Amino acid sequence: MKENQKTYWKGIEQLTNDAEFVKKNESEFPEYLPISEQGGETNNRRDFLKLMGFGVAAATLAACEAPVRKAIPYLNKPVDVDPSVPNYYASTYVNGGDAVSVVVKTREGRPIKVEGNKYSTITKGGTNAQVEASVLSLYDKERLTNPLKEGAEIDWETLDREVTAKLADIAAKGGQIRIVSNTVLSPTTKKAVAEFVAKYPTAQHVSYDPVSAYGITEGNKRSFGEAMIPSYDFSKAKTIVSVGADFLGTWISPIEFSKQYAQTRKINEHHREMSRHYQFESNLSLTGANADYRTPIKPSQVGPLVAAMYNAIAAKAGQPKVSGGSVSADHLNAAANELWANRGQSLLVCGSNDPAVQVLVNGINSMLGNYGTTINANAPVHYRQGDDMAMANLAKDLNAGRIAGLIFFNCNPLYNSAEASALAAGVAKATLTVSTSDRLDETASAVQYVAPDHHYLEQWNDAELRSGYISLTQPTISPLFKTRQAPESFLKWAGQDVEYYTYLQNNWRETYFAKQSDISNFQMFWDKALYDGVVDFGTTAKNLNYDFAAAATAATSIGQNYKSAGSGLELALYEKIGIGDGSLANNPWLQEMPDPVTKATWDNYLTISIAQANELGIEMKEGETQLVSLTVGGSTIEVPALVQPGQAEGTVGLAIGYGRTKAGRVANGVGVNAYPFITKLNGANTMDVLAGVSVAATGKPYRIAQTQTHQTYMGRENVIQESVLTEYKKDTKAGRVYPKIYKDGKYYKPSKITLWSGHEYNNHHWGMTIDMNSCTGCSACTVACQAENNIPVVGKEEVLNRREMAWIRIDRYYSAANPAGNKKELEQAAANPEVTFQPMMCQHCNNAPCETVCPVAATTHSTEGLNQMTYNRCIGTRYCANNCPYKVRRFNWFKYHDNTQFDKNSSMNNDLGKMVLNPDVTVRARGVMEKCSMCVQRIQAGKLAAKREGRRPVDGEINTACASACPSDAITFGDLNDPNSKISQLLQIEEKKEGEKVTERVVNEDRAYHVLEELNVNPNVWYMTKIRNKDKETTEA
């Protein structure tokens, strides 16, 4: 066992040990907190007495007559809806080119929570932040309630009549019609669009994606003759190399990849093997943060680096080398050697959208024999099939006046495409423009007709996520507004008066029912498909041969395009985990979700390296930074700078998805729009700007609402316990720290010196383990918790005041071996630090410090191990928060519901938004404390279900929102008293008995530890040490 000598820091200010920072951290909040927002005059004692007197009188008077409340039952109760009993429906989350099989929880016919579908062979029950948050978007007040013509409401008949007439007119004159959409995943919708095209033969369907994967489809076309994106299986990979692909966060199918990746990171004393992950990237992405070896590279090095990798592998495989590839990067040779050593069990992925680079990547994987093992080209996925070339042509044609009819089908290209400005200029030239957007967004406000589509929770549909794998969407609520499903609109305009549900069923009868032979009755087949939510027909194997001639051509192209390497500043655009491409930007849960790496909310910003910050004279403290002017290819914007450890030298990063102008109240004006910086490379959209980038300081101060430094451990050790695999192989206790308490000349285990008599848990003993080795920091748990527990959104100002309300936060620690004394050392330490994520929520201490200090016993311990928080008893002294060593208690500084000052908290401030609230959880009032309850409402419901059936609850039946959302199965919740539960087995709990009675339960898992064990608060949450697959325990900067 070796003491951990690393320096851990949460933000640059902590690393530099800034005096102001230290001072601020001694108090819970940074400065005097303005409570009285209006006026600001101080209240004196007399005012208090007056108010007090009035309050008592008013309360007494008001109480004389209790309000008459109504109980309104259904008129005709639906058979399967029972008030207060939740129903669950399998469905499919669809947003642009992304789709996830989900299960929707409804109460009294309202969807209130989205969870993953465990029957899905792709996502296996996992979700991400966007899927979890999508339910709030259903109740977005900004959604259109009616079809529109030139901004005025019209009815559907008029719209249909006019649109059909105009279409007929255009068709008669031989004018061109275009349907523009993001990737359409639904085979039935595609069929409906095809019928529309058949009716109007001049129509063409053009699809694009805000974040394009055209380079991959095109690369595969050049390599194998087939434009597709294969499916990947990270779980079979021993060596994973990613060049700029954020596959755990945003790339192609992140939930699926997180599940697979996490499988390779699960270790225990019997299985001391894990995958090794190399990451080469410019911005510190979520995936890079999880890598064992991360090398910062400039975007201009991507092409040459892949070429170098190709040559290294080709040399081993006996294939001809290609030109280019003169680049040196740390770990490049090691990565190539390991890829080769584990050929057939390795995987190289690349986030570049340059088809030439993807051709070489395919070449490398082919030479490694990864096709058939970690890559399945026979089961291509259907996400992100957009065609960048077609989109560019469309913009050209439109501006040349060659397009007469233009239908924007659930997309917003005037905001989120590379052709946004060209389309905006040309849209008026078409004689008919229609949008099916759900809101008056940037595109919909520029067209003549808006025919708003249903939200995915209101519609029938299907989605083919992977060849042969189809997921059904079923409505979980009747349409809230006068909207109509877009494919039904297409059918209507094509002259077919058919309900889309019928159309869908007919298509399924003809296409999929015929495909199978297990079920002979269509209704039964349909019912089963609906119940499961997914049908997997599998695919047939094809023979794909890599065309090595394509590699040589690609290498030449790379040689030409990546010349500027090494010279000027480069810009790497990226997607944030929460906001993504910006289509869900009006969702306050996503806006307030701290970015896993920067911990910033409510903004995008230019991520700059610390060296560059020093150059620009920017010092970042507590989110206080400067606006810088960013010039890209002649256009200049002002954007706040954020000092990002791990940012590659000579690069800056900027997130897309912000700077919305017409998304709605929540998103408008948040951040800057980075889409205009998307350029073309080899015909494909590229997020990398390789030249013409410059940054200048403006000196204007700006504050970014970061949560990272809000709670500090005052330099205590043992919070993060980690080691490397080589050490773990020798000793399963590697990285563990065992604090000892000194007493009377001897050192004791903290639990041996205690004032506490302990608790007896006869019934259940709920506990949780968090495997820091598989936690990727994706923050799905944070949003899941927010949805489940009615957690308010407080807005940017309040986050700056350190008053965010999240019950579960993901602490992100940077660490480096070298100490940071002076600026030079600091630059070194922050150049490429290691990153550790630690989800932190109420630890449900058995010796809880909060419980003993509450003067009114509002927080107490239950006989099931829970630390209970009773809002109606709390008087708001906040002693508990002061005494909590984990800083997980949250205080309601304001009334966040029904308060116009918090109108961004849209789930509590309008009748529509309130429909998302979980009726089983209290909406907390001003002045009370709250914190993680371990989803006590779910525990109670699960126990009750078991009691009604006269049995004990089955393990897994009761699960917390965070654990069930987790795509990497890092969080395990269960009953420690049940020896067969997963958690008991993970912790290897050994029951010590006296006769029949269990007197003690001992945790034998060496990796399991309590954060701040020396305090002996004895939490019910265990963390498992982080093990990195590194050779030695140092960071190579």
Added chain:
Amino acid sequence: MVARKTIVRYATACLLVCCFVFSGQQSFAQRDAVPTDEAIIAEGEKLFNEYQCNSCHNVVGKKVGPALAGVYDRRDLDWIYSWVKNSQAMIAAGDPQATALWNEYKPSAMTPYDLENDQILAIMAYVRNVEENPPADKNTVTGGGEEGPAGGSGVPESYLNIIVAALIVVLVLILIVLAIIIGVLKKYLQDKENISEEDKEIVNEKFSLVAFVKSPTVIGIVTFLVIALAAKNVIDGLYTIGVQQGYAPKQPIAFSHKLHAGEYEIACQYCHTGVEIGKSANIPSVNICMNCHSSIKTDSPEIQKLYAAQESGEPIEWVRIHNLPDLAYFNHSQHVKVGGVECQTCHGEIQEMEVVKQHAPLTMGWCIDCHRNTSLNTQGNGYYDRLVELHNQNSATPMNVADIGGLECAKCHY
């Protein structure tokens, strides 16, 4: 095949006609076919209640449907079986008895039940038992409450009264004794010659009521008592804020529980469908009312309101009587299904109420009292087995709700 079916049908029809004709002679044979075995009767009673036959049928006397007594005399057993399973099919097939029944009771149709012949026979056994051994007291038929509501607190009130009375007697005795002592002492001093001026003053002091009343001590005591009493009243009053015990608002429809639950003995769960599955017991939706009222008392103005609701599509806005604060979570199924608590325990004698009123105070103290004193219904519930075992190792008293954490905050507040 078709021919064979037709023959069978004709044969059945003939048989039925014969049955009809010779029903007089067959009556006793039929009745005797209904078993009198205790176990079967018990089974029948269970089924009778489970399937809520009593919602529409009485054993003796007409209800929504005909009286069940003697049905085995009137009808053939096979006829009864097929009638219970699917009466509409029989009517559609033109069965004369079925048609006659339909004409008499329409539009109320006999609900089809998925019962086995044995089960139907068992129900008839129960009906025969009730018919032949009419219960002495009506309450015993309904089954009543096996266990009444939980008893009072630990010390009965009468004991307290006795203690208080005894204390008062003791006080009065002490006063008398004191008065006697004062009298004796005064007399002694008066008899004495050489007493000081001071003592004389005391001896000759005259009791002045005015002075006594005006004395600061008395004023002080009286003021204190007045303030204390006022404060007590105010505090007591404040405690009742929001307590709506006895609240009996006028409802949009003058629905009588006395008639439905009392007189007709319709099971509570027939209308309050959620009581065993969820948090809410559910106020019945109009379609449940219409199960009976599509044909019963159709011209009553109150029932007309149901039709009006049905017509307009506007649900009926009942006035909510039992209002728990939002911060308290209460689940009916926990108490009724798991705990086996009778509805009347919390809702009072609902079957006697013409207008429903709030029986219990629904205060936290009231909840807690019951949780402290109610022993758990753990019989046959696997959830509790280990808990009961552990409890019995350490305690001689039966396990009550408080023993397994029933007083903890997060059982009701989250």
